[in-house]
Amino acid sequence: MNQFTEIIEMIKSSEKIAVLVHENPDGDAAGSLIAMTEGLHLLGKEVKGYLENIPSNCGFLFPDERISLLEEYNGEAFDLCIVLDCGDIQRTGLGSKVYENSKKSVCMDHHMTNTGFANLNYIDAKASATGEIVFEFFEEFGLVINERMATAMYSAIISDTGRFKNSNTTQKTFEIASKLMAFPMDITKIAYHMFLETSLERTLFLGNLLSHLKLYLDGKVGVLVASEEEIKKYGISHSELDGMVEYARNIKGVEVGIFVKEMNGGFKVSLRSNGKVDVAEVAQKFNGGGHKFAAGCKFADVSADEVVRLLVSEFED
């Protein structure tokens, strides 16, 4: 792995720099991208950032005059391409064209599986977010950090740590948050946009969904079922259904939360464990996968009731 010093030398010797993140970007990707492009601009570089789309909870961070959508890329060439938060070059999606039109490349990432695809690679799998690494990079060389960069890096960090809740949160995460607080950020507003703001449609849908919540196995398994008809009726997108499973898991006494979503005639299932039960094991029985605490699987040619029955009986064992 390379050091920050090699990377800063490569940046200093470059004039035109592109910055990329992964497709289907999240808050860490968007925040890291904004901080890096802004920071390189303040360093006097001609810099352009690209992303596939603006994540729905990051609208408050945009527009950004130096960042465009990838579909607007006009084929121009760069001296250097900096790839953030991507474990391999395929993760950049359409961004690979920008990458190919760049003479040199740098990758900064926190995925343990990173392939080291760039000319210079700085990978810190202990960093909670790529936003942490971007902060450390600018801090290391005493480069200018402004309020906009601070807000973006803070957003990146709370996005990947679930606002200091996930197990990737470390002492250093809080240390960096403390340093970012030296800037006049509005952390209430950031938390609101990143985690709390929702749509009327999603709220009404949630109301209907929760009204039909069912518990099984002495209250140890909580089940929420959303039919395709309801999803259409409320007019909500599939991405707005992310996280609904947690309403089932967060009920006192529940050890496994299940969210069954009808999709294209079949069912997509999300499983969340509160720590005791290995949900990946059950997901694998239905040809799904995931981690011990968060897994998923799919069903076809069965009814919703049958999906629930099959899953509950697996957890019974």
Place this chain on the structure above:
Amino acid sequence: MNQFTEIIEMIKSSEKIAVLVHENPDGDAAGSLIAMTEGLHLLGKEVKGYLENIPSNCGFLFPDERISLLEEYNGEAFDLCIVLDCGDIQRTGLGSKVYENSKKSVCMDHHMTNTGFANLNYIDAKASATGEIVFEFFEEFGLVINERMATAMYSAIISDTGRFKNSNTTQKTFEIASKLMAFPMDITKIAYHMFLETSLERTLFLGNLLSHLKLYLDGKVGVLVASEEEIKKYGISHSELDGMVEYARNIKGVEVGIFVKEMNGGFKVSLRSNGKVDVAEVAQKFNGGGHKFAAGCKFADVSADEVVRLLVSEFED
């Protein structure tokens, strides 16, 4: 205001020490109480902590062999009484009896309105939580801090900062969180118990409530109404209704969230602003009060529909 050094001297010269917090305790009160009693015990003191009841979201921190409910207080005398998180002695409720049976007193608090009622008072209105002050006290003298104390102080801090979201969160708050992370705390579990865990009854009630959410004034005002009949039907307590107003306020475009709760034949109203509108101004018109962003008022001898009509027409102006 007194210094930590005067307080540590008073502690060192005392043998039997009582620790109190405010009535209707929250996470900061409970967490600070646990940390202080545990810390004084590790310092070799004979210490007893008292609280009115265990906050519903703090059950995971109890039982604690050195902490009892106030109703169990047997009238015993103490050399010193340490009062935490109370702006005046009335806030200790039944604890005032313990206070009266103590030779000397110390208060550590973060309320700007603190009256300085104790023999020694350490008040830091800039501290996000009393838990922050308790940490600084033990750190200042290099006293032993163990995992249990760290978990309790971290819980205290996330309780009063809304998990690093409220405007009382400072650089120092994050610095302390970073230092607490040196202990093997389970921050995922703490956040779950303090903020996410809920009851089946509350979840079903919430489902019904959200299904009937209404928007007014071009979507700028969101209204949720809970009838006494529904509250009884779902069997949920009034404390479980805390925070429901935020579901109305968190909808995109909503500037004011309103929660109308039928209670004893009348209505209790919670108002929350997203920052633009001063809701205290409207609450005052109906003889209520509060802050710019969070206020409340009561209505009697009117229907729920009339309450909503009156409030919405005020916000129209």
